[in-house]
Amino acid sequence: MHRVRTTRNPLLAAAALGLLFVSSAAPAHAASKEIVELQTQVQQLTDMVQRLQSTLDTRMGVLQHLAEQTADEANQMTTAVNALEQKLSTQSDAANGKMDTVSGQVQSLNDSVDELKARIAKLDKSLQDLQAQLQNMQSPPAVAQPGGVATPAPGPAGSPAGAPPTPASTQQAPPLQETLQAGVRDFNAGRYQVAAGEFQDVVHYYPLDDQAGTAQFYLGEIAYQQQNYTDAIGFYNQVLDAFSGNAKAPAAQLHKGLALLATNKKDEGIHELRLLIQRHPQTPEARVARSKLNGMGVKITAPAH
DSSP: OHHHHHHHHHHHHHHHHHHHHHHHHHHHHHHHHHHHHHHHHHHHHHHHHHHHHHHHHHHHHHHHHHHHHHHHHHHHHHHHHHHHHHHHHHHHHHHHHHHHHHHHHHHHHHHHHHHHHHHHHHHHHHHHHHHHHHHHHHSOOEEEOTTSOEEEOOOSTTSOTTOOOOHHHHSOOOOHHHHHHHHHHHHHTTOHHHHHHHHHHHHHHOTTSHHHHHHHHHHHHHHHHTTOHHHHHHHHHHHHHHOTTSTTHHHHHHHHHHHHHHTTOHHHHHHHHHHHHHHSTTSHHHHHHHHHHHHTTOOOOOOOO
16 A cells, blocks of 8 residues: 555656646747747848848948039039130230230321321421521622612622622531530530520521431420420420431430420320330330339330331
């Protein structure tokens, strides 16, 4: 009896242990299945997130590339526009410069034509005055004879009686070079009154000689030194109109321009200085004229070629 109970107890214990094992194994198996399903879902979500991230990275790369390409194209367009604007500005400046040059040349040509007309008119008047002087010099004064009969003055030795005398027969002309040089010496010494008389003799007795132009210039210089600018301009005009090829012509035109400026005739003075630069560009007088105009802020028009 005791042995049967002893054998049954281990069996019962084994059965109980088996039931306990079965009862505990069922929840563990259920929990493991849920975990596997959760892990599968988590893995699927992870894969989806990775695919989405990859897609986003790809699209962001495309967008970045497009943005960089657009920026490069915009920079190229800006550079092209700036270059075009600079080219247009350069062409506009060049066109304006050419127009200014052409306008200046046309104005200079018109001024030259007007001045030439004025010089021709003055030269014609000078010729008329000269002819009148020659006629007066060729008409000898009557010499009173006994009995109140007036007869022409005798001609020079060797000429027939009653022949018209030469100008030298009425009054002896002084030597040209000596008279001019004496006038220059007196002018440099400040003896203006004496020098003026000597220069006037040169002009009176040798009106057609080029040295008469030099004498006219020095007469203008005497008036200029005495600030008699109106008379000075008149003498300078005589040089420029009748003796334009005289060596003193550039100085005469320079001092005429300065005299005009000194008498508040600004436009006329500037015109004369520009003409001097145009006619005698390589002379010291032209350099003085350029310096004067630059100091006044006046644009110097290039001479026409």
